Structures are given as structure tokens and as C-alpha cells.
Amino acid sequence: MTTKPLRADAERSVRTILEAAERVLSDNPAASMEQVAEAAGVARTTIHRRFANRQALVDAMAATAVRHLSEAIEAGRPETAPPLVALHQITVNVLRTKVSWAFALGQPAAPGSVVAGMQQRVAYRCLELFGRIRDLGVLDAEVDLEWTRRVYYALIGESLHGDDAGADPDVLAGRIIDTLLRGAGPRRPETR
Amino acid sequence: MTTKPLRADAERSVRTILEAAERVLSDNPAASMEQVAEAAGVARTTIHRRFANRQALVDAMAATAVRHLSEAIEAGRPETAPPLVALHQITVNVLRTKVSWAFALGQPAAPGSVVAGMQQRVAYRCLELFGRIRDLGVLDAEVDLEWTRRVYYALIGESLHGDDAGADPDVLAGRIIDTLLRGAGPRRPETR
DNA sequence: ATTAACTGCAACAGTCTTGTAGCGTTTTAT
DNA sequence: ATAAAACGCTACAAGACTGTTGCAGTTAAT
Numbered sequence: 001m002t003t004k005p006l007r008a009d010a011e012r013s014v015r016t017i018l019e020a021a022e023r024v025l026s027d028n029p030a031a032s033m034e035q036v037a038e039a040a041g042v043a044r045t046t047i048h049r050r051f052a053n054r055q056a057l058v059d060a061m062a063a064t065a066v067r068h069l070s071e072a073i074e075a076g077r078p079e080t081a082p083p084l085v086a087l088h089q090i091t092v093n094v095l096r097t098k099v100s101w102a103f104a105l106g107q108p109a110a111p112g113s114v115v116a117g118m119q120q121r122v123a124y125r126c127l128e129l130f131g132r133i134r135d136l137g138v139l140d141a142e143v144d145l146e147w148t149r150r151v152y153y154a155l156i157g158e159s160l161h162g163d164d165a166g167a168d169p170d171v172l173a174g175r176i177i178d179t180l181l182r183g184a185g186p187r188r189p190e191t192r
Numbered sequence: 193m194t195t196k197p198l199r200a201d202a203e204r205s206v207r208t209i210l211e212a213a214e215r216v217l218s219d220n221p222a223a224s225m226e227q228v229a230e231a232a233g234v235a236r237t238t239i240h241r242r243f244a245n246r247q248a249l250v251d252a253m254a255a256t257a258v259r260h261l262s263e264a265i266e267a268g269r270p271e272t273a274p275p276l277v278a279l280h281q282i283t284v285n286v287l288r289t290k291v292s293w294a295f296a297l298g299q300p301a302a303p304g305s306v307v308a309g310m311q312q313r314v315a316y317r318c319l320e321l322f323g324r325i326r327d328l329g330v331l332d333a334e335v336d337l338e339w340t341r342r343v344y345y346a347l348i349g350e351s352l353h354g355d356d357a358g359a360d361p362d363v364l365a366g367r368i369i370d371t372l373l374r375g376a377g378p379r380r381p382e383t384r
Numbered sequence: 385a386t387t388a389a390c391t392g393c394a395a396c397a398g399t400c401t402t403g404t405a406g407c408g409t410t411t412t413a414t
Numbered sequence: 415a416t417a418a419a420a421c422g423c424t425a426c427a428a429g430a431c432t433g434t435t436g437c438a439g440t441t442a443a444t
Contacts, residue, residue: 007412030222032401043422048403085417140378146354148376149366154350158342175339183375184340186332199389199442222433235392240433 014050016040018064021057026103033057058107059115065097065104066118072097073125083132084177090129091156091173098160123149138181152180206242208232213249216248225249251301251307257289257296258310264289265317267322275324276369283348283365290352315341316358328375342371 006014020040024031028031033054037044051057073106076090093095098105126149133139155176164172212232216223225246229236243249268282279331290297302310318341325331331340347368351357356364 009411011421013420033403035400044402045404045423046421049420052403054402103291137378139376143376147371150350150354151347151371151376154346155343158346162342179339179343179375181377182329183371183373183377184335184343185373185375186329201441202390205391224429225433236432237393237434238391241390244433246432 010050013040013042013046014060015056017042017047017050018061021061021100022065022103025058025061029103058104059113061101061104062107062109062115065101065113066109066122068097069094069105070099070122072119073122078125078129083129083136084138087129087133087177088170088173091176092169094156095159095169095172098156099165102160126152130146148180156177202242204253205232205234205238209234209239209242209249210253213253214257214293214295216338217250217253221295245368250296253293253296254299254301254307257293258301258314259306260289260293261286261297262310262314265314270317270321275321275328276330279321279325279369280362280365283368284361286348287351287361287364291357294352318344340372343369347371 006174017036017040020042021036024036024039028035033047034044036057037047040047047057072093073090075093076086078086078090081089109119130139130145130148130152134141134143134145139145147149159172159176207230209228216228216231220227225239226236228249228359229239232239233380239249243252264285265282267285268278270278270282273281301311308331319337322331322337322340322344326333326335326337331337351364
């Protein structure tokens with residue numbers, strides 16, 4: 001099921017196209033292949049050589065993006081590092097990945113596809129981590145972990161929008177985790 | 193600057209078109225005018241009679257949607273009702289509005305447009321309410337109100353996605369507010 | 385009842401986009 | 415060095431969508 005290995009220059013082209021497509025399509029999801037080609041510094045026919053359809057291109061982008069996302073999570077050592085440290089590091093890594101692959105990661109994955117499988121796996125890793133954090137007593141014992149995960153995703157997404165979207169990822173991650181764990185209510189006197 | 197008042201049937205058509213367009217475009221933002229017309233039970237040319245461009249249609253949808261959103265907020269009596277009661281009621285109303293106008297409300301408003309102005313006004317009403325809630329001591333005294341508002345928006349948006357998107361709005365609103373105020377961390381012993 | 389507005393239908397021109405094909409040139413692999 | 419692979423370029427076919435126009439029939443307002 002593996003395709004013949006591409007020549008070095010071809011592989012470079014594919015990379016360039018995928019990255020250019022992300023830039024262009026994240027700015028305008030309805031952009032034409034021509035615009036993508038121009039942004040990639042490549043002829044439109046070259047894109048069609050590697051990707052039969054527009055859909056094939058988008059699928060490849062989604063696959064690349066979710067792979068990067070997965071790596072961003074693994075790099076945080078969710079199994080071995082102290083859970084809260086891992087959560088912070090993962091959040092930072094994911095923020096970086098999401099700014100670079102906003103469009104591709106926003107694409108809905110076909111139900112049975114490889115990408116969908118990887119997304120589920122990522123979600124599961126996330127749930128595992130939250131479970132470990134809960135066992136530390138930092139998450140409420142009876143909290144809905146799935147809802148917590150969704151809120152976590154939403155907070156990450158929101159952090160990429162406002163004026164502060166370009167701020168230091170460490171700061172953004174801190175705010176995300178603080179909000180996720182404590183909300184906006186009054187801090188406990190002794191915590192302050 | 194006001195246009196001539198439309199005849200009764202024409203006004204009905206406009207309504208029908210706007211609602212059909214929302215249904216179709218929320219499912220597929222790239223749908224053609226033809227598909228919108230079919231969903232509205234109307235000839236395509238009728239749409240073009242009322243809306244010069246596709247953009248004009250989308251703008252009208254955005255205007256209608258943000259008007260509904262504004263009404264949803266005012267119906268919660270943010271000025272007069274007890275702040276937390278108002279917050280709950282507003283959340284319920286906004287949830288209902290957002291499911292009906294998901295596409296239109298997701299459209300970015302042109303910087304100087306009327307819609308943009310109304311969005312800002314809505315955001316301001318929201319900030320006012322949060323300010324009042326903070327003064328009750330239910331929000332942390334030093335919390336970033338603007339960030340709180342953005343988190344509130346994000347939680348509402350997230351509530352419309354999962355399997356429970358169709359659940360009782362009162363329940364969803366309760367979860368949103370609980371998460372916003374307390375986060376996912378452990379509850380205080382005496383609160384439980 | 386009469387008028388004006390509105391709608392459906394059919395047809396049309398114009399544009400944009402996609403996808404394919406051929407050919408000469410450049411780059412890579414061995 | 416040579417052969418295969420990849421690329422840019424041009425051209426073309428096919429289709430989709432948009433926006434407009436004209437006309438005949440229907441509906442609402444006075």
C-alpha cells in the first residue's frame with residue numbers, strides 16, 4: 001500500500017505545496033489551486049501531478065497536520081513527566097502547531113479515515129493525562145473528563161484568536177490551564 | 193436611507209430565503225445559490241432580485257442573526273434581573289439563537305459595518321454583566337473580564353458541538369456557567 | 385376592479401475553476 | 415554519463431456558478 005519513494009526534489013515540492021496551501025487556505029478556504037500554486041512558487045499542474053483532487057490535497061494537509069499534532073503531544077512526555085508539567089508543555093507545543101496548521105486541523109475528517117483514527121488517539125491521550133491529573137486531586141474527582149477535554153480544546157482554540165494570539169505561548173498556556181482548573185471565580189484565600 | 197416597504201408576500205419570501213440559506217450554508221458554506229433557492233422553495237432569480245450578490249445575502253443573514261442575538265440578550269434583562277439569574281437566562285437564549293443562526297453568526301463582519309457595531313455592543317453588554325457579577329464577589333476581583341467574556345463565548349460554542357448539542361438548554365447553560373466560574377478543579381469542601 | 389408589485393421560468397453571456405495532455409528543459413539517481 | 419523522473423509552460427475541454435433580461439401569470443394593495 002506504500003507508494004514508490006519520491007525523488008528528493010519531488011518530496012521538497014510536496015512539502016512546499018502543503019505548507020503554502022495551509023497559508024493560503026487558512027486565509028481564504030475558497031482560494032483556487034492557482035493561488036496555492038503561486039504561493040508555493042510552483043506551477044498549478046505540478047500540484048495536480050501529486051494530488052489528483054483538491055480534496056486529495058486537503059486530505060494530505062490534514063494528515064500532515066494531525067501527525068504534527070501527535071508529535072507535539074508526544075514531545076510533552078505525557079506518560080513519564082509529572083502530569084501538570086506535561087500538560088503545560090503539551091499545551092505550549094499544541095499552540096505552536098495549531099497556529100501553523102489552523103486550516104488543516106479544522107477540516108472534518110472522514111469517519112473511517114486514518115486521520116479520524118489519529119484524532120481519536122490524540123483525544124484518548126488527552127483523556128489519559130486528565131485522568132492522571134484527576135488522581136492527583138487537581139481535578140475534581142467527579143468531573144466529566146470528556147467535557148473537560150472539550151473545554152481544554154476550546155480554550156486552546158480561543159487563545160489563537162484575540163489580539164494576544166501572537167503572545168508568548170508559555171503565557172497563553174498558563175492562562176489556559178489556570179482557567180481550565182480554576183475558572184474565573186474567586187481564588188481561595190489561602191491560595192492567594 | 194430606508195428602502196421602500198416591501199409587499200407582504202415579498203417580505204415573506206425574504207424571510208424564507210434567509211432561513212433556508214442559513215440551513216443550507218451551515219451545512220455547506222460553499223453551497224450554490226441554486227441549492228439555497230431549492231431549499232427555500234423559490235426560483236434562483238427571486239433571490240437575485242432581493243440580494244444583488246451572494247455577499248449581500250450573507251450580509252443580510254448576518255444582520256438578521258445579530259439582531260436575534262441582541263434580542264436574546266435583552267430578553268434576559270441584564271440590567272434589572274439579579275446578575276446570576278440574568279446570566280443563566282441569557283445563556284439559554286443565546287444557545288437557542290446560536291443553533292438557529294450558526295453560519296450567519298460565524299461570518300466575520302466588515303470592520304465598519306452595522307453588524308460589527310452590533311457585535312461590539314453585544315460584547316459590551318456582556319462585559320457590563322460580568323462586571324456586575326464580579327462586584328457580587330462571584331468573579332475574582334482581579335480577573336481579566338475580556339478574557340472571561342471570550343471564554344464564555346468559547347464555552348457556548350463548544351456546547352453546540354458534541355453529542356449533547358441537542359440537550360436541554362437549561363442543563364447546557366448550567367454546565368457552561370459552572371465551568372466558567374469554577375473550572376474543573378476540586379470543589380471546596382464546604383460548597384459540596 | 386384596477387394597478388402595481390411580485391414570482392416563476394427560460395434563456396443567455398461571461399467568468400472562473402478544474403482536470404488533462406503534450407513538449408522541451410532541468411534535476412536527481414546510479 | 416546516462417536514463418528516469420520531475421518540472422514549467424501552454425493549451426484545451428468540460429463544467430459550474432453568477433448575474434441579467436424578458437415575459438407571462440399570480441398576488442397583494444388601494
